[in-house]
Amino acid sequence: MKNLQIILNAILSKNIFEYILVDTNLNVLSASDGIGKYLWSVPKEGEDALNYLPELVGNEEEIKSIFTKKYCLYSLESVYKNEYYVNITVEYCDKNTAIILLHNITSNTLAAQQILQYSNEAALLNNTLQKVVDNQSSLLFVINEKEEIAFANQKFLDYFNVKSLDGLKGMKLKLYKYYDETLKSYDELYQHIYGHESSISIEKDTFVIHVSQIETTHKLFTLSKVTEVHKKKKRLEVELQIDALTKTYRKSYFDVQLDKELSEGNPFALVVTDIDDFKAVNDIHGHLAGDTVLKEFSTLLKDHLRQDDLLARWGGDEFLILLKRTDEENALHKVEELRKMVDEYLFSHNEDITATFGIACVEKDDDINTLLLRADKALYKAKENGKNRVILKKA
Amino acid sequence: MIRKKILLLGDFGVGKTSLICRYIDNTFNDSYLTTIGVKISKKLMILNDIECELLIWDIEGKTPTKSIPHSYFKGASGAIFVGDVTRHETIIGLNEHINTFLMMNGDAKHVIAYNKADLLTKQQIEALDVASNVFLTSAKSDMNVEALFSTITKEMIL
Numbered sequence: 155m156k157n158l159q160i161i162l163n164a165i166l167s168k169n170i171f172e173y174i175l176v177d178t179n180l181n182v183l184s185a186s187d188g189i190g191k192y193l194w195s196v197p198k199e200g201e202d203a204l205n206y207l208p209e210l211v212g213n214e215e216e217i218k219s220i221f222t223k224k225y226c227l228y229s230l231e232s233v234y235k236n237e238y239y240v241n242i243t244v245e246y247c248d249k250n251t252a253i254i255l256l257h258n259i260t261s262n263t264l265a266a267q268q269i270l271q272y273s274n275e276a277a278l279l280n281n282t283l284q285k286v287v288d289n290q291s292s293l294l295f296v297i298n299e300k301e302e303i304a305f306a307n308q309k310f311l312d313y314f315n316v317k318s319l320d321g322l323k324g325m326k327l328k329l330y331k332y333y334d335e336t337l338k339s340y341d342e343l344y345q346h347i348y349g350h351e352s353s354i355s356i357e358k359d360t361f362v363i364h365v366s367q368i369e370t371t372h373k374l375f376t377l378s379k380v381t382e383v384h385k386k387k388k389r390l391e392v393e394l395q396i397d398a399l400t401k402t403y404r405k406s407y408f409d410v411q412l413d414k415e416l417s418e419g420n421p422f423a424l425v426v427t428d429i430d431d432f433k434a435v436n437d438i439h440g441h442l443a444g445d446t447v448l449k450e451f452s453t454l455l456k457d458h459l460r461q462d463d464l465l466a467r468w469g470g471d472e473f474l475i476l477l478k479r480t481d482e483e484n485a486l487h488k489v490e491e492l493r494k495m496v497d498e499y500l501f502s503h504n505e506d507i508t509a510t511f512g513i514a515c516v517e518k519d520d521d522i523n524t525l526l527l528r529a530d531k532a533l534y535k536a537k538e539n540g541k542n543r544v545i546l547k548k549a
Numbered sequence: 550m551i552r553k554k555i556l557l558l559g560d561f562g563v564g565k566t567s568l569i570c571r572y573i574d575n576t577f578n579d580s581y582l583t584t585i586g587v588k589i590s591k592k593l594m595i596l597n598d599i600e601c602e603l604l605i606w607d608i609e610g611k612t613p614t615k616s617i618p619h620s621y622f623k624g625a626s627g628a629i630f631v632g633d634v635t636r637h638e639t640i641i642g643l644n645e646h647i648n649t650f651l652m653m654n655g656d657a658k659h660v661i662a663y664n665k666a667d668l669l670t671k672q673q674i675e676a677l678d679v680a681s682n683v684f685l686t687s688a689k690s691d692m693n694v695e696a697l698f699s700t701i702t703k704e705m706i707l
Contacts, residue, residue, distance in 0.1 A: 208591065212552075270609075
């Protein structure tokens with residue numbers, strides 16, 4: 155026992171270890187003086203060691219087995235004791251004595267705690283940021299240098315019905331194709347849309363798409379769903395192009411389409427028509443009857459045109475027809491059909507209604523003005539020749 | 550007097566230390582301080598004339614890179630598994646904690662705390678479908694903290 159005390163004192167001089175010597179009932183035999191800093195007071199001989207070291211409760215049998223086995227695997231790491239951190243181990247001394255060692259690891263543990271604190275705070279912050287991102291109404295995704303989706307928020311995963319980012323990686327989504335079929339990468343999409351607002355349609359939905367470079371290798375794409383707004387806008391745009399009375403297009407829209415046909419170099423015919431003696435209809439039957447005739451006349455024409463032909467009201471009782479992919483012969487044939495149909499149609503107020511038509515087929519060097527002028531001249535000529543007829547004028 | 554060792558287990562930052570502070574000292578601090586290792590607190594309880602000293606082990610939380618040393622589990626009579634009800638992954642992770650603990654302490658009792666319940670709306674709380682051994686707790690508002698500890702104590706002693 156005396157030798158043991160000498161060895162222990164040598165160890166204790168380093169101020170790293172403190173000890174309690176216990177008997178087979180785990181009652182205190184003696185303790186180092188310095189142990190008080192961990193236990194508030196120095197245990198006295200005969201006291202229950204567990205009163206000072208409740209950490210051992212529940213493990214009494216295992217610790218007591220040390221007296222028969224001569225070893226004990228019981229040890230506890232990083233136990234907080236009165237502002238110190240200690241490792242607790244139990245060692246065999248002799249058949250009646252065991253030593254409980256308290257190894258001071260405070261400085262190392264506090265350093266480790268600092269690191270753990272930063273790490274856990276960062277993880278919690280990351281968790282909060284993830285929630286913020288997931289709760290955005292927009293679909294967010296990040297593309298890395300390998301053209302892979304490196305991150306996507308919950309809204310994005312939900313939209314594409316994917317449970318996790320890993321599932322998304324397997325899908326190899328090529329969203330740039332929805333923007334433009336010819337694009338081959340997200341990088342090309344980035345080049346197309348960077349710096350301005352663009353829209354992209356995915357299935358039935360329309361999104362406003364934004365992009366920003368978040369690292370040199372990563373790009374953040376944001377898709378904000380605007381399907382309803384987009385539909386309303388489209389509807390409004392169309393409504394603005396429609397004549398309220400006849401439900402035909404306005405001349406402004408017609409001009410745009412005419413210009414488009416001209417620039418694409420497609421063959422087509424431009425027809426100008428008006429109702430013969432329409433002023434008399436207004437004078438005799440009133441303007442309401444005149445409106446009815448205009449509605450019936452335009453409906454009649456519309457119903458007998460192809461789906462991609464265009465009918466527009468130029469003003470008053472004058473209308474414009476764009477017959478796409480139509481040469482002179484077909485134009486004459488088609489318009490003659492329309493004239494006959496109007497002539498034979500029984501209008502609501504029982505008055506005979508006829509219409510006169512002037513045609514101009516597109517020729518080299520034509521523009522909107524030359525075409526309109528030529529078709530208008532053809533109409534004038536047909537009126538001069540007795541109305542209710544069709545005349546085609548060449549350049 | 551009998552002594553019972555009881556552990557608080559769960560992921561980091563779920564409020565294990567706060568629950569103990571509320572239970573032992575009736576205090577609460579909003580700032581987060583990571584627990585490292587283990588700190589033991591004592592609470593004397595008398596149930597049906599039985600004097601019991603609860604030895605409550607506040608054990609550091611599990612992180613993605615650091616597991617809890619199994620040496621802490623030895624000799625425990627009960628455990629409270631704590632999850633943060635606002636962090637879904639900490640609730641999902643409870644099963645792993647429970648399984649690991651029960652493998653070492655087959656006869657031990659346990660209850661579950663869905664902590665930080667003060668952050669939920671009334672509707673969210675009503676929508677939660679929880680088992681009978683699950684307590685919606687809040688160390689901040691002192692919701693169900695006493696009930697949590699007294700339930701596990703009764704199960705261990707009686």
